[in-house]
Amino acid sequence: MPGKYGRRMELRHLRYFRAIGREQHFGRAAIALRVAQPALTRQIRDLEAELGVELFDRLPRGVRLSSAGRAFLDEVEEILSQVERAIDRAKRLGSGHLGTVRVGLSEIIAAHDFISHGLRSFRESEPSVVLDLKSMGSINQIAALKEGTLDVGLVYDAHLDDRDREVLDRIRLGSGETMVAVHESHRLARRSSVTMAEIAAEPALGPARLTAPGYYDRLMAAWIDSGSPPRIVQECTTNSVLLSLVAVGMGVGFVTASSGLSPTHNIRLVPISDLDLKFDVLLVWRERDRSAALRRFVDMMVRHAGATD
Incomplete structure (x- = not known):
């Protein structure tokens, strides 16, 4: 649902967050996602504003998940796994393989x-x-x-x-x-x-x-x-x-x-x-x-x- 800044959380925000959480680095995550790093940084700032919490501790070299970020990543991994399973099931049903x-x-x-x-x-x-x-x-x-x-x-x-x-x-x-x-x-x-x-x-x-x-x-x-x-x-x-x-x-x-x-x-x-x-x-x-x-x-x-x- 919309947060205090009027934005709406989308699946791409969760996928971006998961990639950074796994890599602990914006640059490497941007390469893996094939997204420009400034755009990726902006999307994560929007997500944090939506949630009202800091998901990462910014370090001189890279980032580290905050305690809130670690808890959020566990849930995001499960959410995205369910989404991916649903997409796969729909594709297989539509193609006759399920x-x-x-x-x-x-x-x-x-x-x-x-x-x-x-x-x-x-x-x-x-x-x-x-x-x-x-x-x-x-x-x-x-x-x-x-x-x-x-x-x-x-x-x-x-x-x-x-x-x-x-x-x-x-x-x-x-x-x-x-x-x-x-x-x-x-x-x-x-x-x-x-x-x-x-x-x-x-x-x-x-x-x-x-x-x-x-x-x-x-x-x-x-x-x-x-x-x-x-x-x-x-x-x-x-x-x-x-x-x-x-x-x-x-x-x-x-x-x-x-x-x-x-x-x-x-x-x-x-x-x-x-x-x-x-x-x-x-x-x-x-x-x-x-x-x-x-x-x-x-x-x-x-x-x-x-x-x-």
Whole structure:
């Protein structure tokens, strides 16, 4: 606030005082600050007038902090350290090197190699950005994005409808193939591929239309086109439920993934030679979101997806 002489203390006064207090010499401080010594002397006189105390004892050679100056320097060091930390934090937030990115993904999406590699690379390259990974299905991710409780999602294209496209930006990272999940002891587990006719004889598990209508409808259409639709004995609301039932021998299940690597050790994913059904893997985020950290995350995931094409 203004002192008795109507002047106002500014950060530069504190920085000038700190430099002189450290050097104990106006000339050396002026050189370090790249400020003319007469101007520096005048600024310190203004500061002392503002405070109403002598901060330095003037000596024949240089200066020495007074008792008031020593106490003031301790506080000034802390004040300027806080200011410098605040400036650094603001710069890093503004450039995307600090913050939090809330990422939604499902177990089956996370099994794509380019997803897991991209996530790991982002953690390593941006250690000050927190990646808050949230396990949820595609439909729930889209709802969370619209509500603002999620920053970015990893979903299959079948889960987006026209209304979503109006508010969500998206970019294709790759694709997943629909395969059959079987227990490792199943007769089809060692096959390099199977046909829909072979699967038709098995009790099968599929997605529930209520939780994934777009995905379900495309899958159903492909089953009908194959001429050998499966015998669905159980609809599952999530892939984790489906895979858990396959793991205990309840039947074979339909899942979409980028390779035959299963997220569980006792299940095999086998390609279906006559189905040829693929879904695009999309990275989606709110169109109005201008977060620099989010942009860095999107760029990293796109680079990794491109490297694996």
